[in-house]
Amino acid sequence: MNRLLPFERRHRAAPRRAAGRISAALAVLTAVLTLAAAAVWAHGDVTPQAVDTTGLPTLGEDWRDENPFRQNDAAVKVGTSAYNQNCARCHGLEAISGGIAPDLRKLDNDCVALKDAARKAACVKENDAYFLTTVRHGRSRNGAVYMPPFEGVFKQEAMWAIKAYLETRRDKPL
DSSP: OOOOHHHHHHHHHHHHHHHHHHHHHHHHHEEEEEEEEHHHHHOOOOOOOOOOTTOOOOSSSSSOOOOTTTHHHHHHHHHHEEEEOOOHHHHGGGGOSSSSOGGGTTHHHHHHTOSHHHHHHHHHHHHHHHHHHHHOOEEEEETTEEOOOBBBBBBBHHHHHHHHHHTTTTOOOO
């Protein structure tokens, strides 16, 4: 009879135990990657929702460089709905970011500390231009799209209405 000593039995079982540990580790890794992939697709593969700008003045074909709807209650109402349907999934409900995308309440925080009215107005205008450029053309880095472009999807009335809403959500009021 071919009998194994206890020492030999332990060493014959070691490869099976190691294979079991590797298999368990791969199962955990697969589960984590599957959840991560699902989160990415759930977050990024979305269709923009139409924005009804009925009741807002038509701005025409030429893009404005400053928000024409600032403090316009009708625009804020349209912008609130448009933001919630199209922006909140990345930028957070009520513009409070959960970390996926920038917190848009802080968009013009740099302008708040300016005492000179002309410099403050120029700062706000520059932030308006930055906002519009970002929404129109989106943001990408190294080929990865962080924000899709919305030009051709939204009219400028919708974009400025969203900005009017965001101005009501500022972290620090101007």
